[in-house]
Amino acid sequence: ETGVTQTPRHLVMGMTNKKSLKCEQHLGHNAMYWYKQSAKKPLELMFVYNFKEQTENNSVPSRFSPECPNSSHLFLHLHTLQPEDSALYLCASSQASRLARNEQFFGPGTRLTVL
Amino acid sequence: EDKVVQSPLSLVVHEGDTVTLNCSYEVTNFRSLLWYKQEKKAPTFLFMLTSSGIEKKSGRLSSILDKKELFSILNITATQTGDSAVYLCAVEVWGNQGGKLIFGQGTELSVKP
Numbered sequence: 168e169t170g171v172t173q174t175p176r177h178l179v180m181g182m183t184n185k186k187s188l189k190c191e192q193h194l195g196h197n198a199m200y201w202y203k204q205s206a207k208k209p210l211e212l213m214f215v216y217n218f219k220e221q222t223e224n225n226s227v228p229s230r231f232s233p234e235c236p237n238s239s240h241l242f243l244h245l246h247t248l249q250p251e252d253s254a255l256y257l258c259a260s261s262q263a264s265r266l267a268r269n270e271q272f273f274g275p276g277t278r279l280t281v282l
Numbered sequence: 283e284d285k286v287v288q289s290p291l292s293l294v295v296h297e298g299d300t301v302t303l304n305c306s307y308e309v310t311n312f313r314s315l316l317w318y319k320q321e322k323k324a325p326t327f328l329f330m331l332t333s334s335g336i337e338k339k340s341g342r343l344s345s346i347l348d349k350k351e352l353f354s355i356l357n358i359t360a361t362q363t364g365d366s367a368v369y370l371c372a373v374e375v376w377g378n379q380g381g382k383l384i385f386g387q388g389t390e391l392s393v394k395p
Contacts, residue, residue, distance in 0.1 A: 169324060198380065209286070210325075210370065210385040217380045257324065263380050270316055271383060273324035 170194040173258050173274035180248065181282050188243040188277045190258030198263035199241040200271060201233060204255040216241060217263055248281045255279075284309040288371050288386035296394050299361050303389045305371030306353040313381060315347055315354050318370040320388070325370055328356075361393045 171192045180186050192199060201213040215223035216235040230252075232244040241258055255278050259271040286307045295301055305315070314332045318325035329338045331347035331354060338345045342361075347354045358365055368390050372383040 169326070171324075200382075207387070209387045210372075210383075212382055212384075215380070215382055222380055223382060261381075269314065269374055269381050270327045270330050272327070273318075275324045 169272045169274065171258060171260055171272050171274035173256075173277050175277060176275060177278045177280075179280045179282065180245070182248060182250075184248075185244070185246040187245065188256055188258075188279075190241040190243075190274055192239055192241075192258075192260035192272070192274075194260055194262075194272060196260040196262050196272075197238055198261050199235060199238070200259040200261075201241065201243055202257040202259065204257055204276070210257070214243075245279075248279075250281050253279055253281045284373070284375060284384045286371055286373050286384050286386040288369075288389050290389060291387060292390040292392070294392045294394065295361055297362055299393075300357065300359045301361060301391065303356040303358075303369050303371075303391070304353065305355070305386055307371075307373045307384075307386075308352060309373050309375050309384060311375045311377055312349070312373060313376045314374040316372045316374065316383065317345055317354075317356050318372065319367045320370055321367040328369075358391075361391075363393050363395055366391055366393045 198217045203211045214233045234242040255276045257276045258274040261271040289304045317328040329345045334349040342359045345356045368388040370388045371386040
């Protein structure tokens, strides 16, 4: 257990559905991240939140909508996805600071399949 | 554009072999380099390196960073089947908005009995 949980672990949805992924960290960190991991490709950073403020949006399509209500919770709202969005979606957290070690702790991921 | 490249992309060895995994990078505002192990689930942290030449060790795993030549290696000695995994290299860059990790493609290691 890394202290970062994600739900659901698996999700199958149609292209017209709306669903949300949830991430929660119990580490007291101030930064949270969403990554997309597709087969044979590097982990792609999608969004970064520092102290609940979005500081990075890596040219992610608007059909992905993040929400960070507090430093412990992060959501990824999904709507009208495409089959190529099928991937493993990983959440991570870290204590982002110039003075602190910044290794990120990852959740188990949500395996998303878009039909 | 920030870039992290790992080699080889995949590797098959037998138990007891020693392996060396490579990671090279070209980034601006380098802060640290990290190694993760991923076994069909969440990546788990192995090492963080910030200074050149200081070898980090944890049991049979060790890693070293060369900030002049912009690369790092991860060594695994006396490999075991439990070492089979994807090994990810990531470089932390730091900007005005804070830090983020740039990942390489990963090296898939398979250790045969």
